[in-house]
Amino acid sequence: MARGYKRRGRGGGDVAGREGFVQFIRTWIDEFDDFEWTYERISDAPDDRVLVLTHMSGTGKESGAPVELRSAQLYELEAGCVVRVTLFLDRPAAFKAAGLSE
Numbered sequence: 810m811a812r813g814y815k816r817r818g819r820g821g822g823d824v825a826g827r828e829g830f831v832q833f834i835r836t837w838i839d840e841f842d843d844f845e846w847t848y849e850r851i852s853d854a855p856d857d858r859v860l861v862l863t864h865m866s867g868t869g870k871e872s873g874a875p876v877e878l879r880s881a882q883l884y885e886l887e888a889g890c891v892v893r894v895t896l897f898l899d900r901p902a903a904f905k906a907a908g909l910s911e
Contacts, residue, residue: 830894841867841876849879854907857886862900883907 838844844867852860865878881903885893897903904911 840870842870843867852907852909854883854909856908858907859884859886860903860907860909862903 838846844865846863846865848861849864850860850862854860861882861884863880863882865876865880867876868874869876878898879900881897881900883895883897883903883906884891885895895906897906901911
């Protein structure tokens with residue numbers, strides 16, 4: 810596997826690397842009107858990792874439904890570069906994976 814971002818799911822297939830990550834974010838954001846993504850907390854974690862708590866909101870372009878999501882991302886670093894991002898919808902699980910307490 811190429812180093813960097815990799816995902817499976819919507820749209821099919823695997824996407825890896827910087828461009829894959831950028832395209833995934835663009836695709837996600839394009840699904841919403843008035844999309845907003847804010848960082849609520851950034852915490853250093855052991856073993857060159859960073860835990861980021863986020864809040865995303867917007868209105869679905871097709872459905873018109875309001876969407877609100879609080880999630881966490883665990884960034885793993887090597888030589889100062891992000892090599893892996895893991896998304897958590899369950900924040901307590903994210904803290905546990907990061908080796909941190911809430």
